[in-house]
Amino acid sequence: MTGPAPTRRSGRWIERWDPEDEAFWQATGERIARRNLWFSVLSEHIGFSVWTLWSVLVLFMGPEYGLTPADKFLLTSVVTLVGAVVRVPYTFAVAVFGGRNWTIISASLLLIPTVAAFVVMEPGTSYSTFLLVGLLAGIGGGNFASSMTNINAFFPLRKKGWALGLNAGGGNIGVPVIQLVALAIIGASGGPRVLLGIYIPLIVVAAVLAALFMDNLSSVKNDTGAAKDAARDAHTWIMSVLYIGTFGSFIGYSFAFGQVLTNGFGRTPLQAAYLTFIGPLLGSLIRPLGGWLADRYGGARITLWNYVGMAAATAVLIVASMQKSLPLFVSAFVVLFVLSGLGNGSTFKMIPGIFQAKALAKGLEGEAAVAHGRRLSGASMGLIGAVGALGGVGINLAFRQSFLSYGSGTGAFVAFLAYYGVCFAVTWAVYLRRTAARVPATAAAPEAQAQLSYVEV
Structure with a gap:
C-alpha cells in the first residue's frame, strides 16, 4: 500500500486509510496526517479562545456593570x-x-457567541442576558472533542501521544493568547468590543482554511x-x-485565575x-x-508523579493564600498550570494504550x-473529555463558595489538594500496582496479564 485510495465523493474524502502500515505512512500518510493536524489545531485554538472569552470579558466589567x-x-x-x-x-x-466538514461547521458556529457578545457587551445589560450569551460561548469547548477524535484517526498508535498532545496543546494555547490580546487592549485603554472585533474575522479565516486544506476519512464511522x-x-x-484532575484543573484555573x-x-x-496568561501559556x-x-x-x-507535583504546588498555594504572599502565590499557580498541562498529555495518551492492552488480554493480535x-x-475520548471539562465547573463553583464563605480561595485549594490525593491513589x-504478582504464572488470567501491561500505557 503506497497511498490513499482515490476519493469517490466530493468534499475531499479519503476512502482508504491505514496509518499502521509503515509503507503507507512513509509514502503519503504522514504528510496528509500532519497537514490535517495543523489546520485542526488552528480551529481548535480559536475554539478555546471563544470558550474562555468570558474569563477575559469579566475583567472589563467594572462596578458600572x-x-x-x-x-x-x-x-x-x-x-x-x-x-x-x-x-x-x-x-x-x-x-x-x-x-473536515465538521471543522468548517464548528468553526463557523463560533461566530454566534462572538457576535452576540459584541452586541450585548455594555453597562446596563441584564445579568440574565450575560448568562445567556455566556451559554452560547460554551460551544467553543466542543471543538476540542471533535478535533481530538478526528486527529486520533489520522495517526498510528506509536505517534498518538505526540499528535494528540500537540493538537490539544495548540488548542489550549488559545487561552493565554486571548488573555494576551486582552492585556494589550486594556493597556491601550480599549474596550471589550475591540477584542471581539479581532476574533470575528479570525473565525472566518479558520473555517476557510479548513475547507481548503483538510480531509474527511471514510473509515471514521459512528459505532453505537x-x-x-x-x-x-x-x-x-x-x-x-x-482527566478531571488534569484538564479540569487547567480550564478551571484558566477561567478563575x-x-x-x-x-x-x-x-x-x-x-x-499581566499575570493571568503566564500559567495557561506554559x-x-x-x-x-x-x-x-x-x-x-x-x-x-508520568501521571502518577505529576499528581504528586500538583498536590505539592497546591499545598504551597494554601500557604501563600493564607499569608497573602502574591509572589509565592503566582509562582505556585504557574507551576500548577504547567503540571496540569503535562498531565493533560500523559492522561490522554493512556486512553488508547489501555484499550489496546484490553484487546491483547482478550487474545486479539495484530x-x-x-x-x-x-x-x-x-468512543471513550468524547466521554472522558466531557467529564474532565466538568472539573472546570467544579473549580469555579468551589472558588465562588470559598469567597462567599471565607472571603478567600483558601477553602477551595484545600478541596483541590484532597482531590489530587485521590487521583494519585487511583492511578x-x-x-501501576502489580496485582498480577500474586497470581501463579501458570494460572495467570488474561485480565491479570493486562494489569501488568497497563504500566506501559
Whole structure:
C-alpha cells in the first residue's frame, strides 16, 4: 500500500486509510496526517479562545456593570458547563459529517457567541442576558472533542501521544493568547468590543482554511455499540476521574485565575491581566511534552508523579493564600498550570494504550487488536473529555463558595489538594500496582496479564 485510495465523493474524502502500515505512512500518510493536524489545531485554538472569552470579558466589567464576584464566578461556571456538555455530540459529529466538514461547521458556529457578545457587551445589560450569551460561548469547548477524535484517526498508535498532545496543546494555547490580546487592549485603554472585533474575522479565516486544506476519512464511522461498550467500561470512568484532575484543573484555573487575583489580592484588571496568561501559556506549551514522555516512559508513571507535583504546588498555594504572599502565590499557580498541562498529555495518551492492552488480554493480535483498541478509545475520548471539562465547573463553583464563605480561595485549594490525593491513589491502584504478582504464572488470567501491561500505557 503506497497511498490513499482515490476519493469517490466530493468534499475531499479519503476512502482508504491505514496509518499502521509503515509503507503507507512513509509514502503519503504522514504528510496528509500532519497537514490535517495543523489546520485542526488552528480551529481548535480559536475554539478555546471563544470558550474562555468570558474569563477575559469579566475583567472589563467594572462596578458600572453591577456584578458581584459571585456573579462573575457563576457566569464563568455556566460557560464551562456548556463547553463540557457539548463535547459529547461534537465527538460523534466527526463520523456523521466528516472531520473536515465538521471543522468548517464548528468553526463557523463560533461566530454566534462572538457576535452576540459584541452586541450585548455594555453597562446596563441584564445579568440574565450575560448568562445567556455566556451559554452560547460554551460551544467553543466542543471543538476540542471533535478535533481530538478526528486527529486520533489520522495517526498510528506509536505517534498518538505526540499528535494528540500537540493538537490539544495548540488548542489550549488559545487561552493565554486571548488573555494576551486582552492585556494589550486594556493597556491601550480599549474596550471589550475591540477584542471581539479581532476574533470575528479570525473565525472566518479558520473555517476557510479548513475547507481548503483538510480531509474527511471514510473509515471514521459512528459505532453505537462502541459508545455503549465504552460507557460500560470501568476504565472510561476511571480515566474521566483522572482527566478531571488534569484538564479540569487547567480550564478551571484558566477561567478563575484573574478573578482570584482581583478578589483575593486586590489586583486591578490590568495588573491581573499581566499575570493571568503566564500559567495557561506554559501549561499549553508543555502538553505535547506530556504526551511525548508518556510515549517514552508510560502514561501511568508520568501521571502518577505529576499528581504528586500538583498536590505539592497546591499545598504551597494554601500557604501563600493564607499569608497573602502574591509572589509565592503566582509562582505556585504557574507551576500548577504547567503540571496540569503535562498531565493533560500523559492522561490522554493512556486512553488508547489501555484499550489496546484490553484487546491483547482478550487474545486479539495484530490489526484486530489495533482495530478493537481504536474503536473503544475513540468512543471513550468524547466521554472522558466531557467529564474532565466538568472539573472546570467544579473549580469555579468551589472558588465562588470559598469567597462567599471565607472571603478567600483558601477553602477551595484545600478541596483541590484532597482531590489530587485521590487521583494519585487511583492511578497507582488501577494502573501501576502489580496485582498480577500474586497470581501463579501458570494460572495467570488474561485480565491479570493486562494489569501488568497497563504500566506501559
